[in-house]
Amino acid sequence: MKAKLISLAVATAFTAQANAGTVTSDGADIIIKTKGGFEAKTADGDYSFKIGGRMQLDYNSYDGVINKEEGETGSDLFFRRARIEIKGKVKDWGYVASYNLTDSGSIDQLNTTYLGWGKTALLTFGQQKENFGLEDTGSSKWTTGMERSLPASAFDTGNTVGIKLHGATDLITYNLGVFKSAIDSDDNSLDTAVTGRFVVRPINSDGVLVHLGAGYTMRDGEFDEIGARLGVRGGENKTANKVKAEYNSGFTGDEMSAWNLEAAANLGPVHLMAEYFDGEISGASGTPDLEADGYYLQAGWIVTGENRSYKNGIAAFDKVKPKGKGGAWEVFARYDSLDVTGGDASPLVDFTGEEAQTLTLGVNWYVSPAVKIALNYVHAETEVKKSGEDDGDALTARLQIAY
Amino acid sequence: MKAKLISLAVATAFTAQANAGTVTSDGADIIIKTKGGFEAKTADGDYSFKIGGRMQLDYNSYDGVINKEEGETGSDLFFRRARIEIKGKVKDWGYVASYNLTDSGSIDQLNTTYLGWGKTALLTFGQQKENFGLEDTGSSKWTTGMERSLPASAFDTGNTVGIKLHGATDLITYNLGVFKSAIDSDDNSLDTAVTGRFVVRPINSDGVLVHLGAGYTMRDGEFDEIGARLGVRGGENKTANKVKAEYNSGFTGDEMSAWNLEAAANLGPVHLMAEYFDGEISGASGTPDLEADGYYLQAGWIVTGENRSYKNGIAAFDKVKPKGKGGAWEVFARYDSLDVTGGDASPLVDFTGEEAQTLTLGVNWYVSPAVKIALNYVHAETEVKKSGEDDGDALTARLQIAY
């Protein structure tokens, strides 16, 4: 009887592999995976390799104050982001290599992380996110709005080269790092930035999450403006307006600092998110300071009932995994405001727009874990006319595949 | 007896894997493959990932009218194309990311295709071929001549960003798309192109194929010239001549349209191919039109008896797979002609060469499915002297590896 069962089992195995070869490893047992990209890891967890990518294809149409060209409607079709991403692990060291394919190529992230002390104390070396702000720290694949809010854009630290200590438990997440202030600094001396963030989650269970955090960044270097685009990128032709305060040509500030407060909640399929940012550029001798502050309020509801996932490790929201065959549908609204007039009045500073608010209404369709389709409507208003207008509208759409 | 056979089978399996680890997947059964590149796909066909690349290393030597520098022979050794290519599938969505490694990097193709309606109606979003013309639609890896013909080059739409509906049966292939007219348009408004093609195959079985097609493209934008190089690229030093009609500096056309007719036949190891192109650039107000037309005739014979493969999906020829150990050998001849003088006579237009013919004779050695070695001889004649001459010769060679 036993022998019969075995023969059956073996026969079945051999049948299933008719005309097929065996696949073995040269040492440790390996588990592989393809969900679009490809991943291999040893069963003991010592080694892993993963390759994938992302593409965000955007269409937008925008007029009024959002467009630089007076009285006209701007529109574009372009890759907002396109990357190839490699991640892996070699025992106690993890690595990430993420490369931007657009604009003839550039490094997005390139770093290695020492994992030997466990999840509560990771040390990442190389080009990485500084992790300042909730919306900026989350992946650009899974922000609710297609573009981040005005203040998150204005105070975005970008991905810089440095060393960051970071870690998390269920309750808290922290990071503190020292970075080269800008990627392509031409200075002889090394301009540095110090950035830290601390998040606590008083509630974090059963799909209910309360997130409270604060961050701070202080940066040496040359700074000539502070501001943000009005919710639209404008693509390659770069005709989207910015609201900003900037020094007249030849003048710069030599230090930038900013702090933020962040609060968020995940209540099953509903999420709420808000951040406040306040920062300034300190003028060099004889040059005035530039000051700016802003906030956003956002609420989203996944109509089909899924939750936004959340990563304790970076204290940020992540992907929405649709449950049903029709995908997950989300509606959201965001109101944000940026005021760049806080600095000293001075003939050395040029203000454009001075203060702006945008209201963004949108629908996200998470077609599958890999494909997301987004449609956003943006209404923008500025205190002072730009290109002859003080309000404008935009319609933006995105097709995203992440594999 | 049975038990003995099983024990033998199992013993054999275990012996073959001595000192080797197991490889499993984390879910669905996976089939992997390496023929130089690497591929993994789930047995149910839902997911796949493939990575590979290509390299075309060219040498050329050219003189007379083909060379810009009078009385001299130009030559170069350079990468004609070098790419890394990733393709895959995530259930109903396919994707392609093909990146040019040359000239500090650029996107060749980057798109995603909705596969849910089956092969007769595919929808591709992103940077892609527009599929205009038989020679241009086929892969540059498997064109018979090293460079495409004069008219196919003159009317090449390039790879652009847009949306294309396409599909095929055994009998027909069609595509219709709307695209951003040029990749790096600086205009505020989005210049668009509409391109369509229809192919019918009255005979398509047992190595015999008859292919008849027509295409049309209409493009907004700024156009300043129409023309083509004389069968030689010239490499990085860009000293290969062009025959072209171009507006004087400061004048442009604002619309370009072209149509083509194509016919081809595969008769076992012999193939015949011909295309006719006719197009014009419409001058903006006060500017004359530029008109051009051209054709090519090509015949090839695979001496070792293999067929050129053909892809119904894009209605174009593809690779030659050698059967024997010595590889496959092909000889071919192509005659092509381009006339750029069809437009209005005007002092605003500068003609260089005005009309040109080239005769290309070549040998292709398909060493293996991955390696192709090509040698082409090109004789070019122009109606009007360029660089002091009205004919010239070129010898070009290519080593190609595609994995």
Place this chain on the structure above:
Amino acid sequence: MKAKLISLAVATAFTAQANAGTVTSDGADIIIKTKGGFEAKTADGDYSFKIGGRMQLDYNSYDGVINKEEGETGSDLFFRRARIEIKGKVKDWGYVASYNLTDSGSIDQLNTTYLGWGKTALLTFGQQKENFGLEDTGSSKWTTGMERSLPASAFDTGNTVGIKLHGATDLITYNLGVFKSAIDSDDNSLDTAVTGRFVVRPINSDGVLVHLGAGYTMRDGEFDEIGARLGVRGGENKTANKVKAEYNSGFTGDEMSAWNLEAAANLGPVHLMAEYFDGEISGASGTPDLEADGYYLQAGWIVTGENRSYKNGIAAFDKVKPKGKGGAWEVFARYDSLDVTGGDASPLVDFTGEEAQTLTLGVNWYVSPAVKIALNYVHAETEVKKSGEDDGDALTARLQIAY
């Protein structure tokens, strides 16, 4: 009994794969591997594919003659090298595609090798190392000092496009190639370089190696200087000084030639290395010659007892594989000298520094086969003051991950 054992074996196999899918190949048996990167090869050795990368994150601080800005200390944090590397094999043809991610991307190596004649006669086509000099031929991942010596840098041929015949036995290694003299030559005619090297290993067994070699390179093209940085790169801000002889603006040489002698020994954990280089740029008509020569002496000791590995195929040292859990520790010293004053005295030539020596002391910690941490101290002296000084010091550190 047998049946029982088998049933046990089969049961175990099936248990180990509970909830896991099978992985098979579509033809030949495949062996896969991940040690950070990923590799797949067929068991018969006909096909293979490997993907990996490297990152070198450098910090440096340098003053005195090493720094261009008088009286100041320069410092930077930057990626010295960052690459993605693909290698593989398609029967008789191997290929390499190594792409630099830094500086918006460029090809590092891109070539294909004909393997059909065996290891004693390989033919490599495409962008590759010319293999001139022991230190230059070895991988930048495994040089002992963070930067190569002054003369090896001054006479580095770079990676060029061409054809190289090379091969090795246990006793000897040779290479002879013809190359396009520079990657981005703008000339109409193809400037070529011929480079050869021959190495003999009179002793090569049981961890004891004696390596003796000589090389020669002769290059057409335009040359305007000969020299080297003083042991420090200076990162993106490029403020590291060079010692060099250069033609005044408008004058160039049209041929460069150089030869070298190299000797090395591996005596268990101790290695010794020395090279001498001598070369000149021949001035074009009316322009004087530039001559330079230099040498270095290096000794290293791996305190933890490992050997530097050595590749017969390219006759160069390679990685150190740590044996113990604490990694391998190496200390080394290098003294090098470069003299650029050998040419004709002429008002057409500008000398900066004229002659320089550096002493480099360093520690390498091979944390694991993938991770290397290096710390180098460099003391530089020049015969003539540069930036007001004739000596200077540098401290450089590197974190390298190679997967």
